[in-house]
Amino acid sequence: MSRFADILERLAATIESRKGADPESSYTAKLLAGGIDRPAKKFGEEAVEAVIAAAQGDQAALASESADLIYHWLVLLTASGVSLDDVAAKLEAREGVSGLAEKAARGK
Numbered sequence: 001m002s003r004f005a006d007i008l009e010r011l012a013a014t015i016e017s018r019k020g021a022d023p024e025s026s027y028t029a030k031l032l033a034g035g036i037d038r039p040a041k042k043f044g045e046e047a048v049e050a051v052i053a054a055a056q057g058d059q060a061a062l063a064s065e066s067a068d069l070i071y072h073w074l075v076l077l078t079a080s081g082v083s084l085d086d087v088a089a090k091l092e093a094r095e096g097v098s099g100l101a102e103k104a105a106r107g108k
Contacts, residue, residue: 008084011071015078031075039079043072 014028021029031039046069053061077083 008070012074012078012084015074019078028075032079036079039072039076043069043076046072
């Protein structure tokens with residue numbers, strides 16, 4: 001397993017374990033207690049910050065903002081009841097299919 005996949009699994013498990021925890025003792029629990037809106041908003045904010053870092057050519061900031069983005073993405077998935085396996089299934093279904101063909105099949 002790659003280093004990235006390993007940390008992703010551990011982080012997802014940690015986030016899952018924070019469901020129902022005291023929001024005063026855990027930032028993750030606070031995000032999850034806020035329903036879907038709060039994690040969705042934070043994910044969007046982090047995406048913008050990652051884009052800005054990339055546009056500025058700041059590799060260190062992009063790596064940092066990407067870590068924030070991935071964390072908030074995992075919180076958003078957890079809040080939405082979507083697992084990493086659900087995402088993996090979508091990726092597997094697209095594997096070996098031209099990106100242009102896959103996008104055309106979705107009508108986008």
